[in-house]
Amino acid sequence: xxxxxxxxxxxxxxxxxxxxxxxxxxxxxxxxxxxxxxxxxxxxxxxxxxxxxxxxxxxxxxxxxxxxxxxxxxxxxxxxxxxxxxxxxxxxxxxxxxxxxxxxxxxxxxxxxxxxxxxxxxxxxxxxxxxxxxxxxxxxxxxxxxxxxxxxxxxxxxxxxxxxxxxxxxxxxxxxxxxxxxxxxxxxxxxxxxxxxxxxxxxxxxxxxxxxxxxxxxxxxxxxxxxxxxxxxxxxxxxxxxxxxxxxxxxxxxxxxxxxxxxxxxxxxxxxxxxxxxxxxxxxxxxxxxxxxxxxxxxxxxxxxxxxxxxxxxxxxxxxxxxxxxxxxxxxxxxxxxxxxxxxxxxxxxxxxxxxxxxxxxxxxxxxxxxxxxxxxxxxxxxxxxxxxxxxxxxxxxxxxxxxxxxxxxxxxxxxxxxx
Amino acid sequence: xxxxxxxxxxxxxxxxxxxxxxxxxxxxxxxxxxxxxxxxxxxxxxxxxxxxxxxxxxxxxxxxxxxxxxxxxxxxxxxxxxxxxxxxxxxxxxxxxxxxxxxxxxxxxxxxxxxxxxxxxxxxxxxxxxxxxxxxxxxxxxxxxxxxxxxxxxxxxxxxxxxxxxxxxxxxxxxxxxxxxxxxxxxxxxxxxxxxxxxxxxxxxxxxxxxxxxxxxxxxxxxxxxxxxxxxxxxxxxxxxxxxxxxxxxxxxxxxxxxxxxxxxxxxxxxxxxxxxxxxxxxxxxxxxxxxxxxxxxxxxxxxxxxxxxxxxxxxxxxxxxxxxxxxxxxxxxxxxxxxxxxxxxxxxxxxxxxxxxxxxxxxxxxxxxxxxxxxxxxxxxxxxxxxxxxxxxxxxxxxxxxxxxxxxxxxxxxxxxxxxxxxxxxxxxxxxxxxxxxxxxxxxxxxxxxxxxxxx
Numbered sequence: 001x002x003x004x005x006x007x008x009x010x011x012x013x014x015x016x017x018x019x020x021x022x023x024x025x026x027x028x029x030x031x032x033x034x035x036x037x038x039x040x041x042x043x044x045x046x047x048x049x050x051x052x053x054x055x056x057x058x059x060x061x062x063x064x065x066x067x068x069x070x071x072x073x074x075x076x077x078x079x080x081x082x083x084x085x086x087x088x089x090x091x092x093x094x095x096x097x098x099x100x101x102x103x104x105x106x107x108x109x110x111x112x113x114x115x116x117x118x119x120x121x122x123x124x125x126x127x128x129x130x131x132x133x134x135x136x137x138x139x140x141x142x143x144x145x146x147x148x149x150x151x152x153x154x155x156x157x158x159x160x161x162x163x164x165x166x167x168x169x170x171x172x173x174x175x176x177x178x179x180x181x182x183x184x185x186x187x188x189x190x191x192x193x194x195x196x197x198x199x200x201x202x203x204x205x206x207x208x209x210x211x212x213x214x215x216x217x218x219x220x221x222x223x224x225x226x227x228x229x230x231x232x233x234x235x236x237x238x239x240x241x242x243x244x245x246x247x248x249x250x251x252x253x254x255x256x257x258x259x260x261x262x263x264x265x266x267x268x269x270x271x272x273x274x275x276x277x278x279x280x281x282x283x284x285x286x287x288x289x290x291x292x293x294x295x296x297x298x299x300x301x302x303x304x305x306x307x308x309x310x311x312x313x314x315x316x317x318x319x320x321x322x323x324x325x326x327x328x329x330x331x332x333x334x335x336x337x338x339x340x341x342x343x344x345x346x347x348x349x350x351x352x353x354x355x356x357x358x359x360x361x362x363x364x365x366x367x368x369x370x371x372x373x374x375x376x377x378x379x380x381x382x383x384x385x386x387x388x389x390x391x392x393x394x395x396x397x398x399x400x401x402x403x404x405x406x407x408x409x410x411x412x413x414x415x416x417x418x419x420x
Numbered sequence: 421x422x423x424x425x426x427x428x429x430x431x432x433x434x435x436x437x438x439x440x441x442x443x444x445x446x447x448x449x450x451x452x453x454x455x456x457x458x459x460x461x462x463x464x465x466x467x468x469x470x471x472x473x474x475x476x477x478x479x480x481x482x483x484x485x486x487x488x489x490x491x492x493x494x495x496x497x498x499x500x501x502x503x504x505x506x507x508x509x510x511x512x513x514x515x516x517x518x519x520x521x522x523x524x525x526x527x528x529x530x531x532x533x534x535x536x537x538x539x540x541x542x543x544x545x546x547x548x549x550x551x552x553x554x555x556x557x558x559x560x561x562x563x564x565x566x567x568x569x570x571x572x573x574x575x576x577x578x579x580x581x582x583x584x585x586x587x588x589x590x591x592x593x594x595x596x597x598x599x600x601x602x603x604x605x606x607x608x609x610x611x612x613x614x615x616x617x618x619x620x621x622x623x624x625x626x627x628x629x630x631x632x633x634x635x636x637x638x639x640x641x642x643x644x645x646x647x648x649x650x651x652x653x654x655x656x657x658x659x660x661x662x663x664x665x666x667x668x669x670x671x672x673x674x675x676x677x678x679x680x681x682x683x684x685x686x687x688x689x690x691x692x693x694x695x696x697x698x699x700x701x702x703x704x705x706x707x708x709x710x711x712x713x714x715x716x717x718x719x720x721x722x723x724x725x726x727x728x729x730x731x732x733x734x735x736x737x738x739x740x741x742x743x744x745x746x747x748x749x750x751x752x753x754x755x756x757x758x759x760x761x762x763x764x765x766x767x768x769x770x771x772x773x774x775x776x777x778x779x780x781x782x783x784x785x786x787x788x789x790x791x792x793x794x795x796x797x798x799x800x801x802x803x804x805x806x807x808x809x810x811x812x813x814x815x816x817x818x819x820x821x822x823x824x825x826x827x828x829x830x831x832x833x834x835x836x837x838x839x840x841x842x843x844x845x846x847x848x849x850x851x852x853x854x855x856x857x858x859x860x861x862x863x864x865x866x867x868x869x870x871x872x873x874x875x876x877x
Contacts, residue, residue: 149816156844166843236617237796238480245481249491253804256811300744324805325495331797332754334612365612388833390811417844418724419814 001077001138003046005130006084007308007317008072010102010123017055017068020101024050024380027094031381038091039383043139044083046075047304047321048383050098051261062265062349070102071261072120073319075304077138080124081117088116128280128316130306131287133294133391135194137398142386144185145397151177152400152420166413174404186405193398200289218275219356226271227346232353233371240374247378253325255387257303260326261377262318264348266309273313275357276347280307283340294395298336301329303391307344316348323390330369338362421557423468423518428556430469434875437868441524446590450528455544458522459871460650460863462486465518470877474623475643479864482795483649487860488512495800497808500827502857509654509859515560520652520863522565523548534569563654565765565787570695570710573766574657574784575686575854576773578696582714582738584759594715596740599756604793606644607635611757616793618644619864626877630869646867648791651760651799654859655823656785659773662686662854667775669848680705682775685848688839689821691734694774698734703727717741719748725840730813733822736806744813758806760790760798785858795862810835825853 012020027035039045051073054066076083088095095116099105106115134142155176161169177183208215252258266272287296296302305320320326333341342361346354352367354360362368386394396419403416423429441458445451461469463484467476477484485492488504488511498504504511525541527533552559573579584599585591588608602610606618620640621628631641663682666689670681683706687693693702697711700722719741722728728735738759743751768784771777792798806812807820817834819825829835837848866874 153847157847157849161844164843169843238478238617238619240481242481252491253494256809323811324809327796329805331612331757335750335753363612365610365614366617367614390816392811392814393816396814414843418840420845 001136001141003075003077003132003135003138003304004080004083005075005127005304005306006073006080007125007127007306008120008123009125009310010070010072010099012052012055012068012070012102014067016101017052020070020098021052021055021380023097023101024052027097028381031383035091035094035381036383038094040385042086042090043143043385044077044086045383046077046139046142046385047259048072048074048381049259049261049319049379050381051377051379053263053377070098071317075132075321077140080121084117084120085113088113088120092116125308125310128277128307128309129283129287131283131291131296131302131304133296133303134394134398135292136191137394139385141191142389142394142397144183145401146386146389146393148177148183148186148404149397149400149420151180151182152404156420165410166417167408167410170404170408170413170416177404186401190405191398191401193395193402194292196293197289200285204285204289222271222275223356226267226269227354227357230267230353231350233350233367233374234352235370235374236366237370237373240370245373248373248376251379251382255384256390257321257323257384257387258326259379259382259384260318260320260322261379262372262375263377264316264318264345264351264375266314266316267347267349272347276309276316276344279340279343279347283307283344294391296337297333297340299333301391303394316345321384323392327369327373330372331365334362334365334368341368421517421519421521421552421559422515423465423556424553424558425556426468426470428554430556430875430877432551432555432557433871437871437875440868440871442868443589452526454526454528454540456524457548458524458865460520460522460865461874462517462519462861462863464516466864466874468518469874470625471874472623472625475619475621475625478622478643479619480617480649480795482800483862483864486510487651487653487862492800495804495808496857497803497824497826498857501853502827507857507859509561510861511859514859517560517861519557520650520861521548521557532569534567563765563767563787566767566770567765568770568772572694572772573764573786574659574768574771574773574780575662575690576694576777577686577690577692578694578710579764579786580762581692581696581712582734583761584756586761596717596752597714599759602793603756603759603798604648604761604791605646606648606793607632607642607646610793611753616644618642618793620644626873628873630873630876632869643866643870643873645870647870648793648865649795650863650865651788651790651792651795652859652861652863653788653857654767654785655788656783656856656858658852658854658856659771659780659784660778661852663773663775663778665852665854667778677775679775686775688729689732689837691728691732698728699732700728717748719751725813726842729837729839731815731818731821731837733820736812736820737802739806758798758801760792760802763789763791765789785855791865819851821851823855825851827853 039048051071053069053071055068096108105119152173301323303321308317339358342354343358345351346357346361352361352364352371400419408416439457441456493504523541523545525537525544527536527540571578571580585593585597586601586604587598588601600611601608602616606616610616615635620634621643622640628641631643632645634640634642666682666685667677670678670685672678687699692698693706695706695709695711697707698713698716700718701716717740738755740755741748741751743754765787767787768782769780771780771784790799807824810817810819815838817836818838819835821837825835835851837851839846
């Protein structure tokens with residue numbers, strides 16, 4: 001089943017912002033018995049979050065007046081209408097409790113599931129690039145494969161296998177599973193791992209080579225006519241606002257997974273817009289062809305991430321759901337993914353100084369870490385369907401499943417057992 | 421210690437900086453004076469000394485907040501018996517600590533003799549102690565930091581073998597251990613090629629001529645230059661729990677202790693044998709007396725963890741040339757971004773644990789000390805990302821078996837140690853928490869010039 005992502009942006013009634021923030025806090029506080037339980041029950045939602053934006057000062061001291069808005073982001077299985085219908089049917093109370101504070105929400109005494117779905121659908125904004133760490137894996141499949149792996153692990157732990165050939169062990173695992181009747185999905189559904197598309201990569205490479213002269217000229221134009229005039233971010237982490245960091249930390253590092261929401265403003269002008277759009281197109285192709293193995297530009301810890309442009313392409317949102325602690329981890333990715341992060345974010349206002357679009361920027365570690373933290377937003381509510389699994393676990397579990405069902409040679413079987 | 425009289429303390433600093441160790445004699449340690457000091461300040465200590473609020477605010481957030489801020493406590497895994505509310509020092513209910521004075525003594529008359537060294541040290545300490553009051557200092561408590569001749573900690577393993585070499589320090593050694601100076605000292609570039617986030621004097625005070633300018637070119641003076649942060653944690657070690665677990669999980673079919681297997685299991689958990697030899701190079705048994713072997717990697721001979729398991733304490737804390745599934749070069753680069761310089765001192769009965777020697781008298785443990793310029797990316801990263809998170813490498817439910825285990829895992833949460841093996845991996849379940857945190861703090865460890873500067877504020 002295909003995974004999809006949706007972003008819904010709704011203006012908040014100006015005098016109801018604080019009430020909404022408080023409401024989201026209460027919903028969060030009671031989520032284990034409330035909305036998170038509902039979402040668990042749907043079994044089609046991987047991640048979800050609500051974020052109140054434009055409520056307070058802009059981080060670049062932009063004095064443009066902004067109306068507070070509510071973001072709703074969902075990573076889910078299947079098609080949009082089915083997901084929203086299921087959500088609005090199952091969690092109608094929560095949806096009403098939240099959106100009653102937003103503009104043009106239908107009156108509560110006459111609202112229907114269709115009304116709610118229609119309201120949400122009419123406020124969808126388009127995603128620019130979406131990354132999925134385990135493409136093709138539905139929530140149900142991820143849970144099934146987790147159960148499968150744990151079951152096999154228990155089985156292996158229960159006896160000694162010293163001297164037993166790997167092939168024999170592989171076969172014994174298979175018969176054990178067959179006998180248990182709990183894993184019939186293994187027989188009925190074939191689920192391959194996604195593969196790197198080498199032909200696609202080759203063609204993409206060709207296109208880039210053909211475009212190279214234009215790209216070089218473009219980069220020179222950006223460098224000499226734009227980058228030199230940029231206002232750059234030159235604060236260190238120690239110079240960031242304490243209270244804001246307290247607010248962010250309040251929601252972080254409880255489980256093995258965390259969320260990240262970021263909002264930045266585009267630099268003005270067509271050149272910057274074309275640059276970022278080009279980077280998104282490139283990123284989308286790379287995600288499709290190359291980054292389909294649980295690794296985004298060398299970052300092996302992201303489950304779902306995406307970039308969204310809105311307000312007439314004047315603003316960029318970035319969302320990520322990942323393993324570990326962003327602040328601690330971010331530095332580790334600079335070497336591998338600095339060019340990509342820089343290529344995208346150098347087109348947004350007040351970024352660490354860049355040269356030729358993809359150098360400098362993220363490679364200026366201290367400023368980049370501080371920039372990343374400073375442009376982050378407090379995520380008011382966050383849901384994860386499988387907080388106990390890392391993205392590596394998810395992909396490894398699928399590998400186990402795929403190999404399990406094959407006929408293996410002794411060597412292949414030995415390799416299979418290493419996955420467990 | 422507490423600063424009871426700031427001007428007296430500053431007067432003392434204006435002379436005592438001469439007794440602080442310096443790097444001057446790194447090539448010839450025999451020239452180091454037989455007695456010497458080191459000094460480190462907490463954030464509150466710098467305030468008590470008279471550093472202005474604006475300047476105090478220029479230090480890194482980790483240092484300003486201290487080890488017991490709620491978010492830091494969560495990252496560090498200081499819960500249950502390790503919760504700051506039960507700490508004997510460094511937490512909110514304890515006396516606030518201003519500075520940490522480290523007193524060293526070395527008997528120069530004969531060969532290495534820890535007993536004689538101690539007498540020199542204690543005499544020096546008593547001399548200093550007699551003047552604490554007139555120097556504006558009040559001792560809150562002291563820890564008798566002991567060492568063993570072969571540097572063994574209480575579980576019985578040799579400690580402190582692997583240390584990074586600061587680039588440009590003049591120390592020589594394995595090039596994979598040479599780390600950019602900015603990882604450990606402010607004022608130099610770090611492994612990312614940029615200057616670390618050093619504290620700057622934003623509001624003028626004291627004799628600024630003593631200080632170097634900010635190398636980033638802000639025009640401000642750098643109070644961090646040649647200094648670093650010191651992390652200290654007092655760790656109780658439960659020797660009985662540690663070796664009982666090894667004994668239980670390696671026992672003979674008749675239930676008796678299998679000493680050899682128990683030692684081997686302990687070594688698998690740790691990553692080295694008790695005598696220090698790395699299990700990656702000596703997978704079958706301890707090759708015998710003291711080993712300082714440190715020139716090895718995992719990528720070539722132990723990629724699958726069959727010798728040194730992925731989850732072992734030392735492989736996690738310093739994965740060398742095999743980080744996650746990265747190649748050798750990137751791995752080494754990543755490893756170097758998370759190195760710390762470690763020092764340890766023992767407290768309690770000097771006790772060398774083993775499968776047959778498992779119950780020391782009273783509490784024993786280790787005072788963990790490390791130095792780093794970026795507490796978040798170095799010490800805290802090691803404790804959280806590589807130790808507490810059970811998702812290291814391809815692992816599922818495996819926290820660091822020595823320092824990452826929780827006493828009370830949440831419902832359904834497993835805490836295992838996986839030993840990569842052929843034909844199938846082995847799982848050791850229900851790990852016990854063998855190390856409990858009893859105190860700790862983040863300190864600023866200034867250079868000698870900056871100490872002189874601090875005496876002028």
